[in-house]
Amino acid sequence: MGYLDMFCHPVWAISTALLTVFVRIQRNYARWNPRTCEVRLTGKTAIVTGANTGIGKFIALDFARRGARVILACRSEVRGTEALNEIREKTGNSDVHLRLVDLSSLDSVRAFAKRILEEENALHILVNNAGVSGLPRQITKDGLEASFATNHLGPFLLTNLLLDLIKRSAPARIVTVSSVNHKRGKVDFSHFRGENLTYFMDEVYNHTKLHNIICTNELAHRLQDTGVTANSVHPGVVMTEVMRHYPLWVRCIFNLVGFFFFKSSEGGAVSPIYCAIAEELEGITGRYFDSDCSLVLPAPLARDAALAVKDFEVCERLTSKL
Ligand SMILES: NC(=O)c1ccc[n+]([C@@H]2O[C@H](COP(=O)([O-])OP(=O)(O)OC[C@H]3O[C@@H](n4cnc5c(N)ncnc54)[C@H](OP(=O)(O)O)[C@@H]3O)[C@@H](O)[C@H]2O)c1
Ligand SMILES: *[C@@H]1O[C@H](CO)[C@@H](O)[C@H](O)[C@H]1NC(C)=O
Ligand SMILES: *[C@@H]1O[C@H](CO)[C@@H](O)[C@H](O)[C@H]1NC(C)=O
Secondary structure: OHHHHOOOOOOOHHHHHHHHHHHHOOOOOOOOOOOOOOOOOOEEEEEEEOOOOHHHHHHHHHHHHHOOOOEEEEOHHHHHHHHHHHHHHHHHOOOOOEEEOOOOOOHHHHHHHHHHHHOOOOOOEEEOOOOOOOOOEEEEOOOOHHHHHHHHHHHHHHHHHHHHHHHHHHOEEEEEOOOHHHHOOOOOHHHHHOOOOOOOHHHHHHHHHHHHHHHHHHHHHEEEEOOEEEEEEEOOEOOOOOOOOOOHHHHHHHHHHHHOOEHHHHHHHHHHHHHHOOOHHHOOOOOOOOOOOOOOOHHHHHHHHHHHHHHHHHHHHOOOOO
C-alpha cells in the first residue's frame, strides 16, 4: 500500500469529516451563553459604534432584544438604516435609533457627542466596537494617522465627551473591543501622527489595539468609585468584513480557514456582550477578557500603569481643541 493511499482509506475520510464538523461546531464556544442570560435592559440606554455590520450589529441586536434603547453609531446612513430596520424588525423594539459618526474625524465625533448630550438623559452602556484593519497610509484633516484616529483616538474622544453623562447614569459600563493582536503592538507616540510606521499586514492595527487596552485601563483607574467600569475584550477571530482592506489572496485564505475555525459574527459578539451585561462583572473594572469570556492578562505593555498615565495624557492632548 502506497503512503498516500492511507489518505483515501474510508476510515481516514470519515474521521476527517467528523473532525471538520466538530471543529466547525466548536468554533463559537464560550464559557458564557447570552441565550441563557436573563438580564433585561429595559430603561437602559446603550450606544454601539460600528453597529451596521459584523460584531457590532449582533451586539446591538442583543441589547435591543433585552429591551434597551439602542443607538447605532455608524458612519454610513445607507448601511446604518439597513441595520436599523433589520434590528427593529427582528426584535420588535422600536426604540432603536441611528446616529451618524465618522470616528476618524474629531469634528464628527464632537458633533455626534453634542447631539447625544442634547437628546439623551442617560447612557448606561457604551461599546466602542468600530474599527478598521489594513488601511493604507493616510493622514486625517486633524493631522492624525487614519487607523489610529479610527480605532483609538476617535473612540477615546467619544468616551471622554460622554463621560459625565455615563457617570450620571451609574452603574454604567464602557466596553472597548480590542484584540489579541495587541500583544504584538508597540507604543511609540509618534505613531499617532503617522511617523515611524511600517504598513506591513496588520502591524498598524496591532499598535492601535494595544492603545485601546492601555487607555481603557487608565480610564478605569480614573473612574474608581464612580460606579462606571471600563474593560477591554477580545472577540475572537471572527468572519466579518474586517479584512476588506487586504489583498484578495489574503481574504481568500482568511475565509477558507475561517469557515472551519473562526467565529461567526454572532459568536464574536458574545464576549463584548458579556462584558456589557453579565451580572457577575458588576464592579469589575480595568480588566481584559478573552473571546471565551474568561478574565486573562493582557500583554505586559498593557499592564504598565506609568505608561498608561502617559498614553492617556498624550491622547487627551491630541484630541483636545487648544
Ligand atoms: N473580526 C475579527 O477577527 C476581529 C478580531 C479581533 C478584534 N476585532 C475588532 O472587532 C471590532 C469590530 O470589527 P468587525 O470584525 O465586526 O469588523 P467589520 O465587519 O469590518 O465592522 C467594522 C465596523 O466599524 C465601522 N467603522 C469603520 N470605520 C469607521 C469610522 N471611521 N467611523 C465609524 N465607524 C467605522 C464599520 O462601518 P462601515 O460598514 O461603514 O465601514 C463597521 O460597522 C473592531 O474593533 C475590530 O478591531 C475583530
Ligand atoms: C520617530 O521619528 C522621529 C522623526 O519623525 C524621530 O525623531 C524619532 O526618533 C523616531 N522615534 C523612534 C522611536 O524611532
Ligand atoms: C499582529 O498580531 C498578530 C496576532 O498576535 C500576529 O500574528 C501578527 O504577526 C502581528 N503583525 C505584525 C506585522 O507584527
